[in-house]
Amino acid sequence: MAKGMLIDLTRCIGCRGCQAACKQWNNLPAEMTYNWGSYENPPRRSARTWTTVTFHEMAESDRFAWVFAKRQCMHCEEPACTAACIVGALRKTSEGPVVYDDRRCMGCRYCMMACPFGVPTFEWDKPVPYIRKCTLCADRLAEGMDPACAKACPTGAIRFGDRETLLEEARARVQAHPDKYVDHIYGEKEAGGTSILYLSSVPFDKLGFPALEPRPMPRYAEVAMASVPPTIVVVSVAMGGIYWVIKRRERMREETEVPQEPERARIREED
Numbered sequence: 001m002a003k004g005m006l007i008d009l010t011r012c013i014g015c016r017g018c019q020a021a022c023k024q025w026n027n028l029p030a031e032m033t034y035n036w037g038s039y040e041n042p043p044r045r046s047a048r049t050w051t052t053v054t055f056h057e058m059a060e061s062d063r064f065a066w067v068f069a070k071r072q073c074m075h076c077e078e079p080a081c082t083a084a085c086i087v088g089a090l091r092k093t094s095e096g097p098v099v100y101d102d103r104r105c106m107g108c109r110y111c112m113m114a115c116p117f118g119v120p121t122f123e124w125d126k127p128v129p130y131i132r133k134c135t136l137c138a139d140r141l142a143e144g145m146d147p148a149c150a151k152a153c154p155t156g157a158i159r160f161g162d163r164e165t166l167l168e169e170a171r172a173r174v175q176a177h178p179d180k181y182v183d184h185i186y187g188e189k190e191a192g193g194t195s196i197l198y199l200s201s202v203p204f205d206k207l208g209f210p211a212l213e214p215r216p217m218p219r220y221a222e223v224a225m226a227s228v229p230p231t232i233v234v235v236s237v238a239m240g241g242i243y244w245v246i247k248r249r250e251r252m253r254e255e256t257e258v259p260q261e262p263e264r265a266r267i268r269e270e271d
């Protein structure tokens with residue numbers, strides 16, 4: 001059965017344990033931790049930060065509250081990024097994660113243009129740049145472990161499991177506490193549905209979540225690709241060139257690659 005995550009924003013305390021766990025498991029370096037005038041830390045997702053927790057100040061007539069929102073790849077049911085990738089470097093697996101094979105990537109960045117959630121990021125500062133994004137910890141799932149962020153969350157704001165079961169649970173929570181939740185499970189229908197589902201106490205547009213129709217995402221990929229017709233024509237004609245680019249990037253990567261630290265072995269033991 002396809003897996004997913006239910007992120008209940010009413011349970012999130014903004015501790016960013018999920019963000020730290022993601023960096024630790026994926027061996028991602030730290031980024032700037034203080035941004036003048038902003039509580040966001042780091043301020044946006046990047047090739048080094050695959051998940052962020054945004055802080056939202058909600059002032060109502062008689063009360064004041066913070067709402068925290070963990071954001072990452074939505075692992076769409078019908079992803080626009082996979083539809084836009086003409087060399088098949090991005091792929092939706094039957095288990096749920098949308099995974100990326102950098103050996104196939106030619107660096108065109110169509111996936112970045114196509115994604116309606118603005119998720120894929122590019123390693124702009126690297127000599128051989130690749131696309132980076134949350135993998136739903138597909139490597140951990142293959143070893144029978146839960147995603148690192150879900151495991152780290154101290155309040156149970158992130159639940160990992162079968163998408164259908166999580167949907168039922170989300171509906172039950174809304175039904176049991178209509179005073180606490182808005183009547184909307186974000187990700188149930190947006191852009192054809194996503195593996196990541198959200199519950200919130202405030203409307204999602206107030207938290208910066210895009211309002212998307214229930215039509216599947218590949219339509220967005222068509223729109224994105226149609227906006228760059230000359231490039232598409234050139235790329236389609238030059239498939240031989242694409243192969244050459246991929247092979248060259250692979251060779252350059254082998255020359256510049258830094259070996260991974262043995263950190264994962266320790267985390268596995270703790271898990």
Ligand code: SF4
Pocket residue numbers: 073074075076079080081082098114115116117118119120133217
């Ligand atoms: S379209 Fe965007 S949000 Fe959806 S799976 Fe691809 S990168 Fe993730």
Ligand code: SF4
Pocket residue numbers: 021022023025026050051072133134135136137147148149150
């Ligand atoms: S699922 Fe894994 S890769 Fe995605 S945000 Fe969580 S820890 Fe990071």
Ligand code: SF4
Pocket residue numbers: 011012013014015016017018019053068070152153154155156157158
């Ligand atoms: S670990 Fe849980 S409570 Fe802490 S910021 Fe992440 S989602 Fe929120």
